[in-house]
Amino acid sequence: MAVKVKTLEELLKPPAEAASALSTQEYYVNMGPQHPISHGSLRFVVRLDGETAKEVMPVPGYVHRGIEKMCEHLSYRQMVHLSDRMDYFSALMGNWAVSKTVEHAAGIELNDRIEIIRTIMAELQRVQSHVLWWAVLGMDMGAATAFLYGFREREIIGEIFEETIGARLTMNYIQPGGVMYDIQPGFVAKVKKLISYLRPVIDEYDTLLSGNVILQERLRNVGVLDPKLALSMGCTGPVLRASGVPLDLRKVQPYGAYAKADFNVAVGSKGDSWDRYYVRVQEMRESLRIVEQLLDGIPEGPHMVMKPAVRIKVPEGMFYGQLETSRGILGLTLVSDGKGAGPIRAHFRSPNYNNLWVISALAPGWRVADTIAILSSLDLVIPEIDR
Amino acid sequence: MDSAALVEGIIRKHPGAQLREGSDTPAVKVSAEVLVSVLESLRDDPEFGFDMLFDHTAIDWMEQGRFELIYRLFSTEQGHSAMVAADVPRDNPVAPTVSGLWRSALGLEREVYDLLGVLYDGHPDLRRVFLEDDWKGHPLRKDYQDDYMLERP
Numbered sequence: 433m434a435v436k437v438k439t440l441e442e443l444l445k446p447p448a449e450a451a452s453a454l455s456t457q458e459y460y461v462n463m464g465p466q467h468p469i470s471h472g473s474l475r476f477v478v479r480l481d482g483e484t485a486k487e488v489m490p491v492p493g494y495v496h497r498g499i500e501k502m503c504e505h506l507s508y509r510q511m512v513h514l515s516d517r518m519d520y521f522s523a524l525m526g527n528w529a530v531s532k533t534v535e536h537a538a539g540i541e542l543n544d545r546i547e548i549i550r551t552i553m554a555e556l557q558r559v560q561s562h563v564l565w566w567a568v569l570g571m572d573m574g575a576a577t578a579f580l581y582g583f584r585e586r587e588i589i590g591e592i593f594e595e596t597i598g599a600r601l602t603m604n605y606i607q608p609g610g611v612m613y614d615i616q617p618g619f620v621a622k623v624k625k626l627i628s629y630l631r632p633v634i635d636e637y638d639t640l641l642s643g644n645v646i647l648q649e650r651l652r653n654v655g656v657l658d659p660k661l662a663l664s665m666g667c668t669g670p671v672l673r674a675s676g677v678p679l680d681l682r683k684v685q686p687y688g689a690y691a692k693a694d695f696n697v698a699v700g701s702k703g704d705s706w707d708r709y710y711v712r713v714q715e716m717r718e719s720l721r722i723v724e725q726l727l728d729g730i731p732e733g734p735h736m737v738m739k740p741a742v743r744i745k746v747p748e749g750m751f752y753g754q755l756e757t758s759r760g761i762l763g764l765t766l767v768s769d770g771k772g773a774g775p776i777r778a779h780f781r782s783p784n785y786n787n788l789w790v791i792s793a794l795a796p797g798w799r800v801a802d803t804i805a806i807l808s809s810l811d812l813v814i815p816e817i818d819r
Numbered sequence: 820m821d822s823a824a825l826v827e828g829i830i831r832k833h834p835g836a837q838l839r840e841g842s843d844t845p846a847v848k849v850s851a852e853v854l855v856s857v858l859e860s861l862r863d864d865p866e867f868g869f870d871m872l873f874d875h876t877a878i879d880w881m882e883q884g885r886f887e888l889i890y891r892l893f894s895t896e897q898g899h900s901a902m903v904a905a906d907v908p909r910d911n912p913v914a915p916t917v918s919g920l921w922r923s924a925l926g927l928e929r930e931v932y933d934l935l936g937v938l939y940d941g942h943p944d945l946r947r948v949f950l951e952d953d954w955k956g957h958p959l960r961k962d963y964q965d966d967y968m969l970e971r972p
Binding site: 435684685761786 | 841842843844846870871872873874876878879889891895898902913921922923925926927930932934938939940942944945946947948949950951952958959
């Protein structure tokens with residue numbers, strides 16, 4: 433029995449003729465791949481009846497670079513440099529996911545200094561990512577001021593990264609066996625200053641956008657994601673937590689230095705776009721709390737436990753590591769034959785890939801503008817979907 | 820449940836399942852014929868309660884002439900995870916779809932079809948996801964070749 437493979441063309445049924453001169457007719461319309469709301473190169477084929485979306489079909493693949501195939505030809509150290517090209521707003525978490533899996537596979541033990549530096553950097557990145565998401569959501573909802581405010585704060589966090597890491601966007605910092613460079617001498621003081629600056633700024637975000645009646649009307653009760661459906665669709669991160677499922681690996685399976693910090697997991701109650709919005713705003717505050725608690729406790733010690741020139745030996749077998757990025761759970765499966773310098777198969781469990789398909793479940797029945805609100809509340813980063 | 824108890828529990832309920840060796844996470848191997856029924860009972864049995872199909876992929880074992888399908892399950896209720904593996908022959912890579920159990924399989928199986936060419940019987944919308952519909956071959960197969968590939972020393 434042959435399995436039938438479809439093509440996109442076959443799915444696009446020709447629109448039915450309008451019943452009368454006054455009734456409407458359904459059309460297929462492309463949103464993207466080059467469109468501001470797609471936040472990158474993502475295409476949606478939308479079946480429209482007037483202004484109402486009847487069906488939304490995501491068509492990803494415009495940024496597919498074959499990262500998993502490339503990993504088969506790279507060493508475990510080199511893989512790190514592709515991981516930040518996936519979710520570039522969680523570049524450090526991508527680095528960390530690869531490093532964590534490789535360290536676990538090769539049995540490399542880390543010291544407290546490395547774990548704490550990694551955790552601080554990852555949480556600063558989470559704030560930066562959420563700030564940018566907040567800015568872009570504002571823009572999508574027609575609030576250009578939010579866009580400018582968000583970018584202002586993103587730059588300030590970027591400067592702290594630049595000083596220690598040397599890059600602002602695609603950062604390669606966390607590597608198997610440690611971090612690439614030690615933190616700069618003034619790092620702790622600068623991050624403390626940043627926290628005292630950011631706290632009132634996030635309150636300002638609340639007064640500027642969260643309390644705005646237009647934004648509330650646009651987001652509340654729009655695109656309600658049922659927790660059962662969210663679990664079935666494999667959603668993770670703020671999208672799942674907004675539906676009331678408190679799944680946060682930082683709490684459930686603590687890694688890095690998260691066990692040392694006291695923080696709450698932001699959880700929504702309803703699962704609408706507003707909950708997805710507000711969960712992220714609260715997460716920014718919680719991330720700052722984590723950073724603040726860890727800053728004073730950075731112990732002395734080396735910033736890497738093995739020299740970068742040492743070849744990493746991974747025994748034969750299959751290994752899995754996962755962590756919580758800004759958008760959900762990023763997992764990495766590594767298959768090693770025990771001989772080569774790199775894996776024979778690497779597979780990334782992408783949070784965005786699973787969150788993407790939610791749009792086709794939530795959008796039907798909503799207007800085009802609401803589709804954009806739902807999409808914006810999912811906070812997709814396209815290069816990680818396509819890999 | 821801890822890893823050993825989890826694997827034991829699954830094997831006790833499903834005598835066809837065996838320990839899948841060489842994995843760092845609790846893992847069992849089943850035959851492709853019983854895959855859907857095993858996964859369904861793992862989802863519905865309150866002892867396991869796997870409410871999420873967390874990840875699905877396949878590994879091309881070319882020398883052995885098989886694809887190994889990997890299903891990573893996670894239970895938000897109990898906080899444990901397990902891996903279920905099943906083999907399909909490389910010359911006739913047809914597997915049953917599990918998209919009726921978890922909706923995440925709809926997307927994940929499309930990805931595996933696109934990149935490894937495993938066909939999912941019963942999948943309602945089996946299409947390529949990243950590559951174009953008329954793309955020749957499946958890039959993550961070990962014997963994949965195209966005109967633009969770089970030769971690596």
